[in-house]
Amino acid sequence: MFWRRLGAILAIWLCLSLPVWADDYQIPTNHDPDGIGKIYMGREIAEVMGHQGAGWLERSSRESEEQPQKVITALKLKPDSIVADIGAGTGYFSFRIAPQIPQGKVYAVDVQPEMLEILNSLKDEKKISNVEPTLGSETEPNLPENSVDLALMVDAYHEFEYPKEMMAGIVRSLKPHGRVALVEYRGENPFVLIKPLHKMTQKQVRQEMTVAGLNYVETRNGLPQQHILIFEKTG
Numbered sequence: 566m567f568w569r570r571l572g573a574i575l576a577i578w579l580c581l582s583l584p585v586w587a588d589d590y591q592i593p594t595n596h597d598p599d600g601i602g603k604i605y606m607g608r609e610i611a612e613v614m615g616h617q618g619a620g621w622l623e624r625s626s627r628e629s630e631e632q633p634q635k636v637i638t639a640l641k642l643k644p645d646s647i648v649a650d651i652g653a654g655t656g657y658f659s660f661r662i663a664p665q666i667p668q669g670k671v672y673a674v675d676v677q678p679e680m681l682e683i684l685n686s687l688k689d690e691k692k693i694s695n696v697e698p699t700l701g702s703e704t705e706p707n708l709p710e711n712s713v714d715l716a717l718m719v720d721a722y723h724e725f726e727y728p729k730e731m732m733a734g735i736v737r738s739l740k741p742h743g744r745v746a747l748v749e750y751r752g753e754n755p756f757v758l759i760k761p762l763h764k765m766t767q768k769q770v771r772q773e774m775t776v777a778g779l780n781y782v783e784t785r786n787g788l789p790q791q792h793i794l795i796f797e798k799t800g
Contacts (some may be wrong), residue, residue: 582693589729599762605728611762612691613724616679629790632788633661636719636748639785639793645669646714649738651706651731657691659696662717666695669675672713674699674706708738719748720791725766732777736798745779745796748788757790770794 589605600609604729627633636658642648645668653673657702663671673696675681681698688696701707703726706716716735725731735745750759752766771781771794779796786792 585681595688597762599760601726603726606776608723608765608769608773609611609762610726610728611724611760613676613726616677616683619655619680619683622657623747627657630717630789631657631748631791635787636793637665638664639787640715640717640746641797642666642715643669645713647740648672649674649706649708649713649716649735651701651716651718651735652699652724653684654680656687656696656698658717658719659684660687660691660693663693663696669695669714671696672699672706672708674701674708675699675702676701703727704730705734708734710737711740713738714740714743715741716745717748718746721762722747722770723749728773729776731772736778739798741798741800743798744782745774745798746773746796747796748791750791751793754790759790767792767794 591604592602593604597609600611607675642662642665644666646666647670648662648666649672650662651674653659653675656673658727659671660695673684675684678700681700684698688698699707716739722728731755737747739745747770749765749770750763751757752761752764752769757764767784774781778799780799784792784794
């Protein structure tokens with residue numbers, strides 16, 4: 566009887582002591598050097614690009630490589646749209662979206678205070694008033710609930726350390742029938758010369774967004790190396 570009780574106590578202690586993400590994330594023995602050693606739905610999460618790489622985000626070749634105006638056109642924004650640019654970095658997309666929504670606003674969300682410092686400096690330089698820098702965390706975008714028409718993630722989602730928790734926060738921030746747009750390098754194409762962990766297949770994106778409670782709307786494939794996947798919040 567004693568050993569049975571002791572076993573039950575140990576089982577309860579183990580359950581209580583496990584990290585909250587234990588059922589959702591796996592920690593492999595060996596992992597890709599470009600990843601953080603954490604698996605979500607069969608996908609290893611990629612390392613975050615630090616603020617030291619800010620110059621790469623603003624590189625002159627990005628215009629031709631990623632064609633940002635095509636991305637913005639595909640988003641079908643209205644003049645009063647409220648947009649959350651999640652993983653905004655230096656604000657490369659935030660500052661291009663802002664003039665398209667003169668009665669709206671862009672929440673430029675990033676987890677790195679150093680990135681937001683750069684973004685704030687560029688905001689002053691460009692004299693753009695409807696971009697609001699917002700410090701998020703690894704698990705929460707820190708956005709008002711039911712306030713956002715569109716959440717945009719450009720080459721960012723695959724680096725979220727806690728994708729399940731972050732997506733729950735993003736979905737909470739969406740208005741009814743609000744949309745989510747992910748721009749990711751095409752994981753299906755071996756000729757897209759990006760490190761594998763920094764690419765995503767349509768299948769993987771759709772699986773993860775379905776778990777987040779979003780409905781798939783469409784995929785746009787008009788970019789040189791990336792696809793745009795659009796989802797919608799139900800209700």
